Amino acid sequence: MKTVYERPKLLKEAHFHYCPGCGHGIINRLIVEVLEEMGLGGEAICVAPAGCGMLLYNYFEIDVIESAHGRGAAVATGIKRVRPENLVFSYQGDGDLAAIGTAEGFHAANRGENITVIFVNNGVYGMTGGQMAPTTLLEQITTTTPVGRDSCVAGHPVRVCEVFATLDGAAYLERTAVNRPAAVRKTKKAIAKAFQCQLDGRGFSLVEILSPCPVNWKMGPLDACSWIDEVMVKQFPLGVTKDGTKPTGGAKDVTAATRGGAKDVTCS
Amino acid sequence: MRQLMSGNAALGEAAVLSGCTHYFGYPITPQNELTEYMAKRMGELGLCFIQSESEIAAINMVLGAAAAGARAMTSSSGPGISLKQEGISYLAADELPAVIVNVARGGPGMGNISASQSDYFQSTRGGGHGDYKTIVLAPASVQELTEVVPLAFDLADKYRNPLLILGDGMLGQMMEPVDFDGLARPADYDKPYILTGAKDRPARTIHSLIFDTKLQEEHNWKLFRKFQLMEQNEVRYETYLADDAEMVVVAYGMGARIAKGAIRRLREEGLKVGLLRPVTLWPFPAKALREMAKTVRDFFVFEMSAGQMVDDVKLALEGEAHVHFYGRPGGVIPMPVELSRIVARHYYQARSRDSAAKEEKR
Ligand SMILES: Cc1ncc(C[n+]2csc(CCOP(=O)(O)OP(=O)(O)O)c2C)c(N)n1
Ligand code: SF4
Ligand SMILES: [Mg+2]
Numbered sequence: 023m024k025t026v027y028e029r030p031k032l033l034k035e036a037h038f039h040y041c042p043g044c045g046h047g048i049i050n051r052l053i054v055e056v057l058e059e060m061g062l063g064g065e066a067i068c069v070a071p072a073g074c075g076m077l078l079y080n081y082f083e084i085d086v087i088e089s090a091h092g093r094g095a096a097v098a099t100g101i102k103r104v105r106p107e108n109l110v111f112s113y114q115g116d117g118d119l120a121a122i123g124t125a126e127g128f129h130a131a132n133r134g135e136n137i138t139v140i141f142v143n144n145g146v147y148g149m150t151g152g153q154m155a156p157t158t159l160l161e162q163i164t165t166t167t168p169v170g171r172d173s174c175v176a177g178h179p180v181r182v183c184e185v186f187a188t189l190d191g192a193a194y195l196e197r198t199a200v201n202r203p204a205a206v207r208k209t210k211k212a213i214a215k216a217f218q219c220q221l222d223g224r225g226f227s228l229v230e231i232l233s234p235c236p237v238n239w240k241m242g243p244l245d246a247c248s249w250i251d252e253v254m255v256k257q258f259p260l261g262v263t264k265d266g267t268k269p270t271g272g273a274k275d276v277t278a279a280t281r282g283g284a285k286d287v288t289c290s
Numbered sequence: 291m292r293q294l295m296s297g298n299a300a301l302g303e304a305a306v307l308s309g310c311t312h313y314f315g316y317p318i319t320p321q322n323e324l325t326e327y328m329a330k331r332m333g334e335l336g337l338c339f340i341q342s343e344s345e346i347a348a349i350n351m352v353l354g355a356a357a358a359g360a361r362a363m364t365s366s367s368g369p370g371i372s373l374k375q376e377g378i379s380y381l382a383a384d385e386l387p388a389v390i391v392n393v394a395r396g397g398p399g400m401g402n403i404s405a406s407q408s409d410y411f412q413s414t415r416g417g418g419h420g421d422y423k424t425i426v427l428a429p430a431s432v433q434e435l436t437e438v439v440p441l442a443f444d445l446a447d448k449y450r451n452p453l454l455i456l457g458d459g460m461l462g463q464m465m466e467p468v469d470f471d472g473l474a475r476p477a478d479y480d481k482p483y484i485l486t487g488a489k490d491r492p493a494r495t496i497h498s499l500i501f502d503t504k505l506q507e508e509h510n511w512k513l514f515r516k517f518q519l520m521e522q523n524e525v526r527y528e529t530y531l532a533d534d535a536e537m538v539v540v541a542y543g544m545g546a547r548i549a550k551g552a553i554r555r556l557r558e559e560g561l562k563v564g565l566l567r568p569v570t571l572w573p574f575p576a577k578a579l580r581e582m583a584k585t586v587r588d589f590f591v592f593e594m595s596a597g598q599m600v601d602d603v604k605l606a607l608e609g610e611a612h613v614h615f616y617g618r619p620g621g622v623i624p625m626p627v628e629l630s631r632i633v634a635r636h637y638y639q640a641r642s643r644d645s646a647a648k649e650e651k652r
Binding site: 063064065066067069070076077079082083084085086087088089090093096097098099100101102103104105108109125126128129133 | 359
């Protein structure tokens with residue numbers, strides 16, 4: 023008999039706390055599947071966010087540290103500079119990365135920090151009850167945009183991949199979704215590519231994942247999945263935004279410790 | 291070998307000699323020479339220096355580096371130290387070691403870049419949110435600065451707690467002779483908590499989120515017991531001409547240097563004035579003060595602030611002695627002669643108060 027489905031060993035035997043139809047659970051599972059398939063469970067160090075993903079350590083059988091809200095990329099930077107041989111990634115929501123932690127994410131990307139960010143874009147602050155996120159669409163109703171997001175008052179939805187793509191230190195940026203089986207498979211590939219980018223010492227990698235939050239979108243799980251295709255991707259087009267090849271920088275002959283694992287790279 | 295160095299540079303060299311491998315900083319006067327020294331030195335040694343995008347990022351890089359097992363340090367001055375408080379609270383909650391340097395300046399707000407002692411409350415009361423403390427070391431000379439740095443790294447590792455070195459713009463920027471000959475790199479501690487990847491062991495987690503209030507309370511009591519141990523074991527202070535003193539000046543850091551000058555003058559005039567200089571601002575040398583109060587009736591607190599440590603002196607003395615105060619806030623640095631005049635006035639007033647009381651008894 024052929025095994026077609028198994029619980030990944032890196033996934034603890036615990037119940038996810040996520041709401042029904044939430045994308046976080048799928049993304050959690052994809053991460054451990056990729057780690058397991060790449061044989062990286064023993065090397066991986068994950069930085070968990072403040073947000074619905076904050077209890078990752080209850081599910082992942084790998085080393086995990088919690089960060090303060092938004093500081094994931096800075097904490098990951100600190101870890102990576104000590105342990106360049108480990109695979110270091112942060113898991114961050116859209117409030118976490120694109121509001122309070124914009125500076126930390128942006129500058130980690132700009133330094134070409136050799137880390138990976140798994141960026142969960144669900145268009146709202148899930149954990150705190152569905153307030154507006156920087157990624158909330160115009161006219162989208164949230165608890166803090168009760169009549170819909172108005173750009174005159176609350177600005178515009180932020181496209182993280184496109185913004186980060188302008189930074190020379192960002193090596194690999196891709197936007198995917200987890201609302202359909204095919205999209206889930208693509209997301210898994212993107213995560214694997216981002217981790218490989220880090221293993222190859224190419225610098226900063228980020229996968230932005232459009233993820234349903236049915237509870238705060240006030241939709242059924244299936245409608246939430248359709249809404250991603252029908253509405254969300256118009257603002258957040260799927261695909262690879264950047265696939266650079268070489269880390270760039272100013273210093274010559276930097277060591278792995280100073281550069282954080284882009285090993286034996288001579289920056290020009 | 292003795293050499294002439296600024297406090298900021300000497301601090302940097304002492305950190306390197308103490309085994310600091312990771313430094314994260316953001317420019318702010320009057321500590322820039324330290325960040326610049328680390329940029330050069332860490333680069334030469336192939337160690338890690340990052341000029342971060344903010345003090346918030348720097349302290350969180352420190353947190354990551356500490357979680358991964360490194361001896362990590364950051365430095366700043368008042369406005370930047372305020373930004374670091376978030377990370378310091380997390381370091382304390384996570385029980386991670388780190389050394390944070392505050393080369394203090396005049397405040398509040400942007401304030402100025404002159405030396406000041408107005409960050410005493412922020413330093414000694416935890417500083418960030420939640421129920422925690424950090425050891426605060428307050429050296430009074432460039433040489434002493436180099437001596438507290440290895441101690442700082444050692445105590446941070448020993449207690450798995452962030453630790454503050456509190457200096458000021460004068461200490462940071464003035465040059466004094468120093469030698470590093472006696473500086474021994476503190477021993478490495480076993481760190482069974484650090485994140486290295488769960489290769490040949492069960493996975494580890496570091497987090498401060500504790501939803502269960504009973505467990506959160508347990509964690510807070512655990513931290514509290516650790517702080518009690520620090521209070522028992524880590525109090526450090528210096529006394530100067532205190533044995534026969536009728537009035538004891540309590541001052542720290544550069545304030546104590548000024549006070550020493552004032553006390554020498556007062557002694558020349560025959561006034562029995564001595565000094566108690568807390569080296570650890572937290573834990574505070576409360577016991578030493580109470581012990582002194584058995585024979586000394588008057589304590590004179592001098593600070594370059596509008597009065598912060600004076601609260602701790604009053605708490606320590608529990609009404610057992612009179613507490614006098616003189617402060618200069620805002621980055622003003624008084625001369626010893628100014629302080630000596632004020633102390634002398636209080637000294638004579640205390641004497642006449644005591645003789646008046648004796649009269650009344652008769
Ligand atoms: C400094 C700070 N501010 C606010 C919060 C409260 N908080 C926790 S999670 C969160 C937002 C989470 O939203 P997002 O990052 O989009 O993650 P999601 O829950 O949607 O996955 C906020 C505001 C906090 N923990 N810390
Ligand atoms: S609030 Fe939204 S993001 Fe959070 S667990 Fe529920 S569905 Fe998922
Ligand atoms: Mg969100």
